[in-house]
Amino acid sequence: MLKVHGRTGYYQHGCRCDVCCEAAERNRAKNRANRAASRAIRLDPEPMIAFMRDKYDQRGLPRDRMFERWRRTGLSIWECDRYCVKYGIHPLELYPYEFYKGCA
Numbered sequence: 001m002l003k004v005h006g007r008t009g010y011y012q013h014g015c016r017c018d019v020c021c022e023a024a025e026r027n028r029a030k031n032r033a034n035r036a037a038s039r040a041i042r043l044d045p046e047p048m049i050a051f052m053r054d055k056y057d058q059r060g061l062p063r064d065r066m067f068e069r070w071r072r073t074g075l076s077i078w079e080c081d082r083y084c085v086k087y088g089i090h091p092l093e094l095y096p097y098e099f100y101k102g103c104a
C-alpha cells in the first residue's frame with residue numbers, strides 16, 4: 001500500500017485511486033494554464049530579426065516572410081527560444097526581461 005497519495009502516487013507509483021487521479025488532473029490543468037499564459041506573450045521581433053539578419057546575411061538565407069509574420073503577430077517565446085538555441089545564444093541575451101517573464 002502507498003503511504004502518500006497525490007501527484008507523486010500517480011506519477012511515480014502508478015496509483016489510480018481517486019485522490020491520485022484528482023491530483024494528477026489538477027497538475028495537468030495547471031500546466032495547460034501555464035502554457036496558455038506563455039502563448040499569450042508576444043515579444044517584439046525586432047531584436048531577433050536584427051540578430052538573425054546578421055547571421056543569415058553571412059549564409060545567404062534571408063527569411064523575410066517569417067520576419068513579416070513576426071512583425072504581424074509578434075514573436076512567441078518558443079520560436080524565440082528555438083532560433084536562439086540554433087545560433088548558440090541564450091534568449092536572455094536578446095530579451096533580458098520579456099523572455100524571463102514568459103518562462104515564469
Ligand SMILES: [Zn+2]
Pocket residue numbers: 002004005006009010015016017018019020021
Ligand atoms: Zn492513490
